[in-house]
Amino acid sequence: DIQMTQSPSSLSASVGDRVTITCRASQGINNYLAWFQQKPGKAPKSLIYAASGLQTGVPSKFSGSGSGTDFSLTISSLQPEDFATYYCQQYISYPFTFGPGTKVDIK
């Protein structure tokens, strides 16, 4: 199975900050990498596909980059609604695997 790691596991940031979360795969996954946002008590929401593609309706303040084993998700200007947990996921091979999550909370 492909193992996914994320860093940091949590971070505190202020409204307006630029935030970057990194994700690493245990082996190359080309660009078969997705990012999801989850707020407490809610279902995950899909943000990014193919490492850098924005899902329909996702604001452009979210951006993704990377290929191979190293990826990142950037939020350009953090807003109150962005405080949540973010997960990366590889979908190049089964079992699809998720990173452990990065919790973004208010400083």
Next chain:
Amino acid sequence: EVRLVESGGGLVQPGGSLRLSCAASGFMFSSYWMHWVRQVPGKGLVWVSRINSDGTSTSYADSVKGRFTISRDNAKNTLHLQVNSLRAEDTAVYYCVRDRGWIQQWRVGMDVWGQGTTVIVSS
């Protein structure tokens, strides 16, 4: 509006069974692969199973293989997950997720999530 609504969760004793369902609406269900993903409260997301658009191909996580069965009824726009021989570690919220497939040359993967149904395995 694209919508996925899960049902069928509940409290069940170890060794018991449940049939989870996911009602799809707002899109051509029969054209999409579908997944089940679960999450223990307070923990991370875990992929469970997937099925192709016509139901002829399935995949499972090792932890559920031989105990869970994914299926679909395209005439009723419904996805199912039969969960048997339940264990305490199967306690989780189970999400139904659509797989968007391909957009041009890009593999999109999971895009729409249901709200989840909760399974609690306890005596």
